[in-house]
Amino acid sequence: MIRLVDVWRSYSLGGQELHALAGVTEDVLDGEHVAVMGPSGSGKSTLLNVIGLLDRPTRGRYELDGREVSDLDDAELSRVRRDRVGHVFQAYHLVARLDAQRNVELPMLFAGVPRAERHERARAALAEVGLAKRSGHRPSELSGGERQRVAIARATVLRPTVILADEPTGNLDRAAGQQVLELLERLNHGGTTLMVVTHDLDVARRARRVLILEDGRVVNRLAGHELKSLAEALAAKRVEP
Amino acid sequence: MRASELVAFALTALREHKLRSVLSMLGIAIGVAAVVLLTSVGEGARGFVAAQFSQFGTNLMQVTPGRLETAGIPGMLGGSTRKLTFEDAEALRRVRGVRRVVPTIVGQGAVQAAGRSRDVYVLATTSEAPEAWRLSVRRGVFLAGSDPTRSGSGAVLGPKLARELFGDGDAYGAWVRIAGARLRVVGIMESKGEMLAFDLDDVAYVDLATGMRIFDTDELSEIDVEFDPGVGSEAVVAGVSRVLRERHGREDFTVTTQAAMLETFDAVLRAVTTGVAAIGGISLLVGAIGVLTILWIAVGERTHEIGLLRALGATRTTILWLFLAESAVLAGLGGAAGLALGYGAAGALQLAVPALPLQASPGFAAAGLAVSVLTGLVAGAAPARRAARLDPIEALRAE
Secondary structure (H helix, E strand, C coil), X not given: CEEEEEEEEEEEECCEEEEXXXXXXXXECCCCEEEEECCCCCCHHHHHHHHCCCCCCCEEEEEECCEECCCCCHHHHHHHHHHHEEEECCCCCCCCCCCHHHHHHHHHHHHCCCHHHHHHHHHHHHHHCCCHHHCCCCHHHCCHHHHHHHHHHHHHCCCCCEEEEECCCCCCCHHHHHHHHHHXXXXXXXXXXXXXXXXXXHHHHCCCEEXXXXXXXXXXXXXXXXXXXXXXXXXXXXXXX | CCHHHHHHHHHHHHHHCHHHHHHHHHHHHHHHHHHHHHHHXXXXXXXXXXXXXXXXXXXXXXXXXXXXXXXXXXXXXXCCCCCECHHHHHHHCCCCCEEEEEEXXXXXXXXXXXXXXXXXXXXXXXXXXXXXXXXXXXXXXXXXXXXXXXXXXXXXXXXXXXXXXHCCCCCCCCEEEECCEEEXXXXXXXXXXXXXXXXXXCEEEEEHHHHHHHCCCCCXXXXXXXXXXXXXXXXXXXXXXXHHHHHHCCCCEEEEEHHHHHHHHHHHHHHHHHHHHHHHHHHHXXXXXXXXXXXXXXXXXXXXXXXXXXXXXXXXXXXXXXXXXXXXXXXXXXXXXXXXXXXXXXXXHHXXXXXXXXXXXXXXXXXXXXXXXXXXXXXXXXXHHHHHCCCHHXXXXXX
């Protein structure tokens, strides 16, 4: 479970303090599917970075699966990030010189998984996303949808408890985006917590819960099927714990 | 990550920019090749000198007039204060452990025969010289039976001198004129080659008394003492010094053992070798700067990748090692290429100039590789540190 208690992330810019997150308190239950929406600069990506342990809160508490993680040292933080969190990015972020198989192997490489097991598990992860026959291809030889599926295979190969997807369909056409969403939802149905940052209402509506962010704060929470438009959700601003 | 995995990952990065990688390897390769080649020459020179000295045996010592430690070069530039005489040499025979004593006068003179003349070194010595100096007589005898105190009529020629004077004709038994003295060739030596540019085949040997007569001197250039290796050089040096001190009333001579001379040359040449290796090392330093530059650029270009690897769970230490491995592999491969280049060049040089003493010991290869990898690690330290300190989010945002 993800628990954020009065989490702030502030930056000092030109002598002024800017708050990318301004006191976010939120629980995300195990296996939940949560979408995060908000205008540009509302703090969506910062929230995902803090939850994904790529960034640390300036203040506040962050517990992941019952453990306070905001003050871990770099090595421990990296270990928790590697084992518990899977990142899916809008731009896929695959290493161009490595083929799909080796891209998927990367987290296992850092986890010290033996070579043979690494090969086996990467092959299985690629098969799960329907790319068993594309394992030897480099990213430049794959379509956008295929690249994102490789990224999902990489994000899930160590069986994390949370998958954080930042605009996972943002660079894809409708069909490819649909395929990627189905894949993520399948993982979510399997018990993995899924948090998706999106501008796409259709993507957000598929979530069980939608968090609306504005100026670093959660200003609205609603069920996915209740979401009509971002403007309406922002206007409503009914924040309940 | 295991070392093998770090290396494999580094290779994928290096392969991505083949030309750039090869060029930066070349810097290291040239440096290592220079070190290998120059050190081979230095080591070769050391080996050459050692061989030159040991061809006369190592249980030999040389007594020269004058104190080497005080002034001048004995016997040549005013270093001598009292001459060494034949009687001094005879007195040394009673020192325990002395096997042979060879008094010698070294002079230069014209050797004339068959209408030809040749200026050579003339060594006036005794019949014990061949045994002490490990020389062999090809034909005839070496001044055998001659009395050192009475001038004889025999001379012995080095093979080159005999050839130069008599061509294909027979020198043995022929009459020659050495520095004006008419002598009969009673022996021709086996070839011995050169010793530090002194051609031992192009000399004439006469007995001591003849030498004294033709050079008009009773002063010896040196006394060579062959000693029993079982006794030990230190005891013999002490005995020889004691006898000569008693005779001269003070220590106005120098005793140098072959081993000491060899040691001195060895130390000098070792210093020279180190010096030339250091000069080669400058090229290696230039290569290291090349590796540093390339890696610094690579970190800038791959900032995004570094952010991604951090997001996937790589620690700062892992990132540090990934880049250190890259620079070590780059420099290591460069070093291996440099070794091949260095040994190849040494081989080619040896083929082109067979007389050049070259000695590339296998230890150089291991040391060369180790130095290359170490150079890579040092050169890669700053870029690797920079990579490791990147903020993952900032790095991920980089294009």
